[in-house]
Amino acid sequence: MNCFATEDCTCRPKRRRCYTLGNLKGLALQIRLFTLRQIKAATNNFDAANKIGEGGFGSVYKGFLLDGTTIAVKQLSSKSQQGNNEFLTEIGTISTLQHPHLVKLYGCCIEGNQLLLVYEYMENNSLARALFGPEEFQLKLNWWTRHKICVGIARGLAYLHEESRLKIVHRDIKATNVLLDKDLNPKISDFGLAKLDEEDKTHISTKIAGTYGYMAPEYAMHGYLTDKADIYSFGVVALEVVNGRSNTSSQRTEECFNLLDWAHFLKEGENLIELVDPRLGSHFNKEEALALIKIALMCTNVTPALRPSMSSVVSMLEGKVAVPVLDSAGAIMTQEKIEAMRKHFRGDEHQAVGENISKSMSIEGPWTGTALSASGNDQYPVLLDTDYWHKTE
Structure with a gap:
């Protein structure tokens, strides 16, 4: 009988357990x-x-x-x-x-x-490659398509969190784990990081699995995992869709060390519309863009309980429910939290960055379905440097 052997298999020396x-x-x-x-x-x-x-x-x-x-x-x-x-x-x-x-x-x-x-097989690769991959692979996504992609991701997550038989927390929602079919419809991939809610009633994860730049603070720093972590990650992806650049790329100023930080900076100055990808020119719906940015900021609130559910996000994106006025209380990442996140991810002389956190920004090749690695780097890692950042301005 055929088997798939593991290390404690007795039918084949030094192989793996038999699976039939x-x-x-x-x-x-x-x-x-x-x-x-x-x-x-x-x-x-x-x-x-x-x-x-x-x-x-x-x-x-x-x-x-x-x-x-x-x-x-x-x-x-x-x-x-x-x-x-x-x-x-x-x-x-x-x-x-x-x-x-x-x-x-x-x-x-x-x-x-x-x-x-x-x-x-997904014909149009990943959302990451389409938005901020090598120039020859980028797709010219108009505003309607970008909005459709965000709605699709939100619907997929709402299904995982609230509608499926098993409540599932994905744990690694990011632009490289959103794939695009031939019609540019988004599909969420990589369920190797899926977390069944009933497996851990304490919500405390002893093994952090995710990607730098997309992980909710409570999960990255304390291992506290609920569906709110996915909602945070969705907010980051939504900002990337609006802006066309990676959250983990080099940023404009020393005060803003990532895209999310810049969004909060623009919010304080009531200039959120500046976040929209300049490649769109004036060809976008200003009302929809502002709504999407505000929803993204709600999703990335540092307080998990203040993040909306994904079904609520879908309703707001589809215009069925009004987007609430943002309350600045708790919405801005404090300097203390920023320094804590920097220390956690970058490491210092007392604390090295954990090997189970992928720091690379990747663009998958003519890509596929899901990548099941729980903590390995993505396929085809491409680090976006400062030259790339300025070239896309």
Whole structure:
């Protein structure tokens, strides 16, 4: 019988625990089981020419099924940080999630020593590459498309938090984990960081998994994890969509060390409209832009309880509910918190930055579905330097 072995397996020396299709019965899978022969045929035997990604979880290959469907195949790496039990649990979890704004899992393959996931292929790569990737890969996203993308991300998160059978906290919402299909519809990827609410009633996470620049302060510094952490991350992504630049890129002044800080600075001067991407010129809806920025600032409130739910965010974005007047109390990141965040992420002589926090800004290649690495760097890391920042002004 074929198995996927782990280190304590007795049937094969120095291999990993045996996994067979029998192990999947309790997961109530609603997905297709592919054979290894089918996957090899689809990817031309994992031809290097079809390799489109490499992450902490393993390699990603583009492939084609016999019916012409384009797929993205993620191959488990033998040195992956993702354990096999976690992988099987991941399959069971993802298979229950179906939503227009979540990347679709077509199926999996567990055969011999291969453990593979098969996802839908996303033609337009990641939101990060579209907005602030290398110039040759950027997409000219008009205001209507940008607003649509924010609404889609919000709907996807509202489903994960409030509508799905399992309440799920994603933990790593960022522009590289939002993928765009051929029609530029957004789909949330990377559920390797998904957190089932019922698994941890204390909401205290002992292993921080996320990305610098998107993590809520209470989670980054204290490990306190609720769906409010995702809402904070959404706020950062929304600001990036409006501005067209990364939150973690170099900023304009010493006082504003990231995009979010700059947004608060502009808010104090009642100049929020200056945050809008200059590449849009005058071709945007000023009322919608201001509403989106204000919603983003509400989502990134330093007090988790003051952040709106994602369903409320959807209602505000769709114009069904008015956007409240922002209260400056608690909305601005204090200098004390700024210094604490800087120390936490950058480290000092007494505190090194944790290895489980990804600091790189990445742009995935002609990309795929989800990246399942729990703490590894993204595919194709590209650090955006000061020259890039000024060139896009």
